Amino acid sequence: MIERILSVARKEVIQLRRDRRTLPLVLFAPVIQLLLFGYAATQDVHNVRLAVVDQSRTPVSREIIRSLAATVTFRVADLPDRRAIQQEMLASRASVGLVIPAGLERDLLRRTGTGLELFADGSNPSTAAVAASYVQQIVGATLQREAGARFPGIVRPADIVLVPRVMYNPNLTSRNYMVPGVLVMILMIMTTIMTSMAIVREFERGTSEQLAVTPIRSYELLAGKMIPYIVIGYIDILLVTAVAVAWFRVPIHGSVVLLFLLAAPFLLSTLGIGILTSTIARTQQQSMMISFFFMMPNTLLAGFMFPIENMPVPAQYFTYLIPGRYFMTMVRAIFLKGVGISVLWPETVALTVLGAVILSLAVWRYQSRRA
Numbered sequence: 461m462i463e464r465i466l467s468v469a470r471k472e473v474i475q476l477r478r479d480r481r482t483l484p485l486v487l488f489a490p491v492i493q494l495l496l497f498g499y500a501a502t503q504d505v506h507n508v509r510l511a512v513v514d515q516s517r518t519p520v521s522r523e524i525i526r527s528l529a530a531t532v533t534f535r536v537a538d539l540p541d542r543r544a545i546q547q548e549m550l551a552s553r554a555s556v557g558l559v560i561p562a563g564l565e566r567d568l569l570r571r572t573g574t575g576l577e578l579f580a581d582g583s584n585p586s587t588a589a590v591a592a593s594y595v596q597q598i599v600g601a602t603l604q605r606e607a608g609a610r611f612p613g614i615v616r617p618a619d620i621v622l623v624p625r626v627m628y629n630p631n632l633t634s635r636n637y638m639v640p641g642v643l644v645m646i647l648m649i650m651t652t653i654m655t656s657m658a659i660v661r662e663f664e665r666g667t668s669e670q671l672a673v674t675p676i677r678s679y680e681l682l683a684g685k686m687i688p689y690i691v692i693g694y695i696d697i698l699l700v701t702a703v704a705v706a707w708f709r710v711p712i713h714g715s716v717v718l719l720f721l722l723a724a725p726f727l728l729s730t731l732g733i734g735i736l737t738s739t740i741a742r743t744q745q746q747s748m749m750i751s752f753f754f755m756m757p758n759t760l761l762a763g764f765m766f767p768i769e770n771m772p773v774p775a776q777y778f779t780y781l782i783p784g785r786y787f788m789t790m791v792r793a794i795f796l797k798g799v800g801i802s803v804l805w806p807e808t809v810a811l812t813v814l815g816a817v818i819l820s821l822a823v824w825r826y827q828s829r830r831a
Contacts, residue, residue, distance in 0.1 A: 507769045508591045510534040511545045511554040511579075516564040520606045524560060527602045533594050545579050549627060551803050552789055555581045555769070556591045558599075578622050582629025583796040585637050587767050596622050628796045639710045640795045641764040643700045644788050647723070648730050648758055651693045653751045655734025658685060659826075660747040663738075678827045686731050693727050694720065704795075713798030722790050722804065725812040729783035732819035739825035758784040783818070786811040 510528060514521050529536040537554065539545055545557035557579035578595060580588035599622065629636050697720065704710040733754055741747035760766065761775065762784030768776055779785045786807040793799045801808065 505587060505590045505594070505767075505770055506532050508534050508556060508587060509548075509554040509769065510536050510591070510595070511539045511548050511557040512536055513539050513541055513545060513557070513559045515562040516560050518565045520565050520603070521560045523606050524599055524602050527598050528558075528595070531594070531598065533591070542577075542579075546627070549579070549581045550793075550797055550799055552581075552793065555584060555587055556595060558595060576622050577625060579625045579627060582626040582632050583637060583792055584767060585629060585632040585634050587770075588626065588629075589632060592624060635708055636710050636796060637792065639704045639708050640791045641788055643697065643704065644726075644762070644784055644791055645759060645764060646700055647693055647696055647726070648784055649755060650696060651689050651727060651730040652734040652737070652754065653748070654692070655686065655689050655731050656737035656741070656747045656751050657744055658689075659735060659738035660741050660744050664743055679823060682735060682823060682826060686735075689731060689734075690727055693730075694723065697723055710795060712795050714794030715800065718801065719791065719794050722787070722794075722808060722811075725808070725815040726783055726787040728815035728819050729811065732815065732822040733783075735822035735826055736818065739822065739828075758782055761785065762788045764788060780810070781814070783811060783814055786814070 512525055512528070514525060525536060525538070528534050534556075537548070539548065539557075542557075542559060545554065545559075548554035549557065557577075559577035559579075561575060561577075576599060578592055580592045582588055626632060701712070701716065701719070705712055734751070737747055737750045737754065741750050757778075761768075761771075761779045761782050763779070764784070768779050768785065771779070789807050790804050790811075793804060797803075
């Protein structure tokens with residue numbers, strides 16, 4: 461019995477050794493993913509975009525800004541007024557905003573209370589809560605230190621009142637942040653895997669050779685293959701959006717029509733990845749494994765669970781190659797901020813270009829394999 465088992469095991473090892481596609485994927489993909497995600501998958505808050513409106517323009521206010529900028533947590537941008545903070549948050553260029561009032565030093569000296577306004581982008585609840593807490597700690601420590609140094613006669617400085625204003629998700633409900641991201645993940649997984657499996661099935665069953673002798677051209681064949689999955693993708697968007705709004709009570713402040721329109725370049729990207737996967741794999745099993753290799757970066761590096769600004773700089777640059785990064789920003793902005801194409805056009809252009817490149821590469825690879 462042992463000899464028969466060992467014989468089967470030996471045969472399996474020989475088959476794995478001869479499979480030049482599966483074996484490297486099994487051995488090296490986990491290492492690559494671990495190295496990549498070990499840095500990207502972090503709950504630490506770093507490089508948070510902080511917009512500051514300094515109405516005081518005094519040494520104390522400048523010291524507050526310097527203290528905030530000196531940390532690894534914040535990247536400080538000086539803005540002229542409150543309206544600029546809202547514009548920065550709508551465009552996802554700032555996660556936290558701080559308004560330092562004009563009478564800061566006067567209030568410290570008179571001990572009448574110091575009121576600073578803190579704006580937080582509630583469309584990312586975890587980052588907003590942690591970053592707001594950091595701002596309060598840093599501002600409080602700085603005011604205590606500066607009050608003691610500049611006004612030594614004051615036994616106790618004025619109380620620090622940080623007035624919080626959470627925007628777009630006032631209750632910091634994590635469901636409002638996660639459910640739109642789940643829509644992106646479902647759409648990506650379904651369209652990528654289903655497309656790759658459908659095309660590989662043609663090669664595995666030998667029907668691709670039969671199609672090759674017909675008058676149909678490669679791009680016509682791919683278009684016919686993609687149309688059903690595009691329809692399925694839009695049906696998924698409709699169903700998931702309906703469940704999100706009706707069941708989970710996630711607000712959608714933007715245009716559903718715009719959401720459908722912006723899904724088109726994302727579907728081109730995911731279908732292109734599916735086709736590209738099918739040109740590498742020889743069997744449906746290989747296709748599943750390669751698709752999983754593509755899914756992991758799209759899940760973790762698209763900002764679904766971990767904010768992109770918290771990742772190391774090399775990982776942040778790598779996310780520009782992830783289609784989910786752009787569509788994730790679009791979907792959450794439409795759901796929670798109600799923004800239009802005037803704000804989302806940079807992500808739209810980038811995703812369209814990336815989708816066109818991925819789809820062109822996939823079609824070229826498919827034509828080469830079919831030839």
